[in-house]
Amino acid sequence: xxxxxxxxxxxxxxxxxxxxxxxxxxxxxxxxxxxxxxxxxxxxxxxxxxxxxxxxxxxxxxxxxxxxxxxxxxxxxxxxxxxxxxxxxxxxxxxxxxxxxxxxxxxxxxxxxxxxxxxxxxxxxxxxxxxxxxxxxxxxxxxxxxxxxxxxxxxxxxxxxxxxxxxxxxxxxxxxxxxxxxxxxxxxxxxxxxxxxxxxxxxxxxxxxxxxxxxxxxxxxxxxxxxxxxxxxxxxxxxxxxxxxxxxxxxxxxxxxxxxxxxxxxxxxxxxxxxxxxxxxxxxxxxxxxxxxxx
Amino acid sequence: xxxxxxxxxxxxxxxxxxxxxxxxxxxxxxxxxxxxxxxxxxxxxxxxxxxxxxxxxxxxxxxxxxxxxxxxxxxxxxxxxxxxxxxxxxxxxxxxxxxxxxxxxxxxxxxxxxxxxxxxxxxxxxxxxxxxxxxxxxxxxxxxxxxxxxxxxxxxxxxxxx
Numbered sequence: 001x002x003x004x005x006x007x008x009x010x011x012x013x014x015x016x017x018x019x020x021x022x023x024x025x026x027x028x029x030x031x032x033x034x035x036x037x038x039x040x041x042x043x044x045x046x047x048x049x050x051x052x053x054x055x056x057x058x059x060x061x062x063x064x065x066x067x068x069x070x071x072x073x074x075x076x077x078x079x080x081x082x083x084x085x086x087x088x089x090x091x092x093x094x095x096x097x098x099x100x101x102x103x104x105x106x107x108x109x110x111x112x113x114x115x116x117x118x119x120x121x122x123x124x125x126x127x128x129x130x131x132x133x134x135x136x137x138x139x140x141x142x143x144x145x146x147x148x149x150x151x152x153x154x155x156x157x158x159x160x161x162x163x164x165x166x167x168x169x170x171x172x173x174x175x176x177x178x179x180x181x182x183x184x185x186x187x188x189x190x191x192x193x194x195x196x197x198x199x200x201x202x203x204x205x206x207x208x209x210x211x212x213x214x215x216x217x218x219x220x221x222x223x224x225x226x227x228x229x230x231x232x233x234x235x236x237x238x239x240x241x242x243x244x245x246x247x248x249x250x251x252x253x254x255x256x257x258x259x260x261x262x263x264x265x266x267x268x269x270x271x272x273x274x275x276x277x278x279x280x281x282x283x284x285x286x287x288x289x290x291x292x293x294x295x
Numbered sequence: 296x297x298x299x300x301x302x303x304x305x306x307x308x309x310x311x312x313x314x315x316x317x318x319x320x321x322x323x324x325x326x327x328x329x330x331x332x333x334x335x336x337x338x339x340x341x342x343x344x345x346x347x348x349x350x351x352x353x354x355x356x357x358x359x360x361x362x363x364x365x366x367x368x369x370x371x372x373x374x375x376x377x378x379x380x381x382x383x384x385x386x387x388x389x390x391x392x393x394x395x396x397x398x399x400x401x402x403x404x405x406x407x408x409x410x411x412x413x414x415x416x417x418x419x420x421x422x423x424x425x426x427x428x429x430x431x432x433x434x435x436x437x438x439x440x441x442x443x444x445x446x447x448x449x450x451x452x453x454x455x456x457x
Binding site: 229230245246249252253254255258259260261262263264267268270271274 | 341342343345346349352353354355438439441442443445446447449450453455
């Protein structure tokens with residue numbers, strides 16, 4: 001009896017140790033950060049490609065107000081409602097106190113400065129593929145934007161999803177920084193970088209499993225809308241048969257080939273992507289043509 | 296061909312099968328039915344004129360200053376037309392059906408911003424009217440704002456068809 005109890009205690013301790021290791025926050029290598037030469041002008045291009053304003057600008061913000069990253073947008077999901085935080089350079093309410101390392105840990109590993117795991121409503125599952133130099137440039141640009149003293153709103157997430165530590169296991173199971181579609185050539189690789197990393201297109205256009213992990217075997221094949229209303233369309237060549245020119249024009253102006261316009265959240269995505277050079281939009285289109293069709 | 300094009304455009308524009316399902320309208324008020332037809336047709340006229348400008352911007356249609364100007368002038372004129380009778384109370388997708396209209400009831404709310412959204416289209420199409428005849432780059436510089444003003448209304452006030 002005593003022996004049995006001892007085994008149970010030992011097994012529990014091993015289990016707890018394993019949990020602790022698996023759920024430990026990951027961080028970037030400081031030595032690599034030190035080698036960066038951040039540039040705010042290049043960072044603005046990263047800012048638009050990464051679509052920061054789509055979630056972190058105040059809801060309803062238009063034009064120049066979209067550079068004020070006061071947060072506030074709500075994201076209903078099956079796990080609860082997430083609220084985008086203030087990421088303006090305000091030292092108290094925003095991320096004014098963040099170093100490049102802090103931003104890199106957040107974007108590439110989903111790890112907060114205090115070591116907490118972020119919820120994957122923040123698309124670090126995609127940003128994990130971003131280059132460290134783009135993160136450095138983005139940091140430089142974000143610090144030039146207007147500060148906002150809007151306080152963050154707490155996420156409205158119930159048990160068990162409110163145990164952030166367990167997100168470490170979620171990350172281990174469902175995130176990686178490998179490329180999803182094999183492509184070669186400068187243009188396709190640029191398109192892939194914009195779609196799979198910065199643009200985080202897969203976060204809405206790829207279906208998720210029961211635990212909210214992206215189903216990489218059905219990459220960009222379309223998915224139910226996270227708010228439960230309607231569907232996000234598929235982008236694979238069997239579903240999106242527009243020409244590359246049509247896709248690039250849509251991402252720049254919002255007009256479909258029939259001259260209807262984008263609706264829903266895609267309206268905000270286009271407000272960001274329309275700042276990209278045409279070569280980048282064409283690279284995105286070329287990449288989409290190379291994505292495997294749904295079988 | 297023209298008829299097919301018109302039908303397709305109406306489908307996409309309104310997010311609703313307009314021409315083939317008028318049978319469903321049998322129970323709807325005649326005035327409402329006429330208003331739906333009018334506003335969906337108006338959307339087609341936007342699309343028809345933007346189609347030329349967009350085709351030139353994409354490089355699918357050769358740029359021609361006179362033709363571009365004419366289309367942009369039409370577009371600006373269309374944006375300015377009084378549409379108040381197109382949108383009677385009781386003509387939202389909830390009042391009728393998704394097959395008939397995609398118009399969300401928020402359009403008629405007391406705090407509706409539909410007027411401001413319409414003004415944004417007037418401004419963007421006026422800018423296009425000045426720009427379209429001054430060369431392809433000038434046209435291309437103006438078309439994004441036109442698309443954005445269309446989306447400005449469609450995002451909050453049109454039921455998504457996905």
